[in-house]
Amino acid sequence: MDFMTDQDVQKYREDGYVVLDGLLTAQECDELRQRMSEIVDRMDVPEHCRTTFSTYHDEQLKTQMQGNADYFITSGDKIRFFFEKGVFDDKGEFIVPKQRSVNKVGHALHAYEPLYKKVTHSPNVQGIAKKLGLSTPVILQSMYIFKQPGIGGEVTPHQDATFLYTEPLGRVMGLWIALEDATVNNGCLWFIPGSQNSGISRRMVRTPEGTFPLTDFIGREQTYDEEKFVPTPVKKGGVVLIHGEVVHRSAENMSEDSRHVYTFHIMEAQETRWSPDNWLQPTEELPFPPLYTK
Numbered sequence: 001m002d003f004m005t006d007q008d009v010q011k012y013r014e015d016g017y018v019v020l021d022g023l024l025t026a027q028e029c030d031e032l033r034q035r036m037s038e039i040v041d042r043m044d045v046p047e048h049c050r051t052t053f054s055t056y057h058d059e060q061l062k063t064q065m066q067g068n069a070d071y072f073i074t075s076g077d078k079i080r081f082f083f084e085k086g087v088f089d090d091k092g093e094f095i096v097p098k099q100r101s102v103n104k105v106g107h108a109l110h111a112y113e114p115l116y117k118k119v120t121h122s123p124n125v126q127g128i129a130k131k132l133g134l135s136t137p138v139i140l141q142s143m144y145i146f147k148q149p150g151i152g153g154e155v156t157p158h159q160d161a162t163f164l165y166t167e168p169l170g171r172v173m174g175l176w177i178a179l180e181d182a183t184v185n186n187g188c189l190w191f192i193p194g195s196q197n198s199g200i201s202r203r204m205v206r207t208p209e210g211t212f213p214l215t216d217f218i219g220r221e222q223t224y225d226e227e228k229f230v231p232t233p234v235k236k237g238g239v240v241l242i243h244g245e246v247v248h249r250s251a252e253n254m255s256e257d258s259r260h261v262y263t264f265h266i267m268e269a270q271e272t273r274w275s276p277d278n279w280l281q282p283t284e285e286l287p288f289p290p291l292y293t294k
């Protein structure tokens with residue numbers, strides 16, 4: 001039997017998202033978490049990430065901002081670290097335990113970390129893409145998101161196609177895998193069902209070569225009616241399929257529990273134009289890998 005049923009497909013098409021339980025076993029989730037803990041233990045934290053704005057003069061501040069922006073925009077084919085606010089003191093030392101400082105790790109775990117690669121290309125994931133009729137799916141990016149206890153920040157309402165724009169739209173899907181129970185208390189996702197049908201309100205684009213900032217927005221995120229958001233708890237090992245245009249958000253994590261997830265985005269590459277204005281670009285080092293391989 002297919003891991004994704006016809007009813008799941010219908011729900012995904014109608015609402016723009018669907019939760020599928022049991023993509024991974026508890027043990028697989030724990031192995032991914034364990035591996036991430038090792039990666040964080042050994043991480044190299046660049047100087048521009050460590051230093052707080054308050055210790056800078058204007059010129060240094062500019063250099064630091066450019067360093068951070070460059071670190072982000074060139075992270076598509078690397079494994080890099082992005083931190084919660086206020087986790088370093090003015091000497092660049094961690095104020096909180098290192099393992100509790102990271103907001104996310106991205107954006108090429110699917111390519112360079114064997115355990116993550118295996119999950120990304122697993123038969124169940126390939127089965128989901130086939131069930132949805134994707135003929136030539138490729139993997140765009142991957143992230144590990146920590147939503148740290150007490151300090152894990154909110155993710156404001158957005159559509160993923162704002163950042164991962166294609167022509168036509170409707171070609172991108174996120175797979176968001178809960179490596180721990182994601183609950184209303186620890187910052188699960190919230191969706192506006194059906195919101196994938198109204199196009200996108202904002203695009204993040206690269207600015208011309210040699211200018212700063214490196215990216216800008218065209219258009220504005222709309223203000224959404226709070227009442228329309230539906231909370232979407234997911235049990236450890238479950239996956240949420242996220243349509244590229246569905247509006248979603250997550251709240252701060254004020255609880256004492258973390259909410260670790262592994263997430264990646266795929267794109268139907270057939271008859272799709274990946275925008276050269278997107279921040280994320282395939283590189284010689286890492287062209288977008290086809291999903292239907294091991």
Ligand SMILES: O=C(O)CCC(=O)C(=O)O
Nearest residue numbers: 145155160248250261263
């Ligand atoms: O994990 C979260 O809290 C937000 C993730 C998200 O919105 C995304 O990856 O598009």
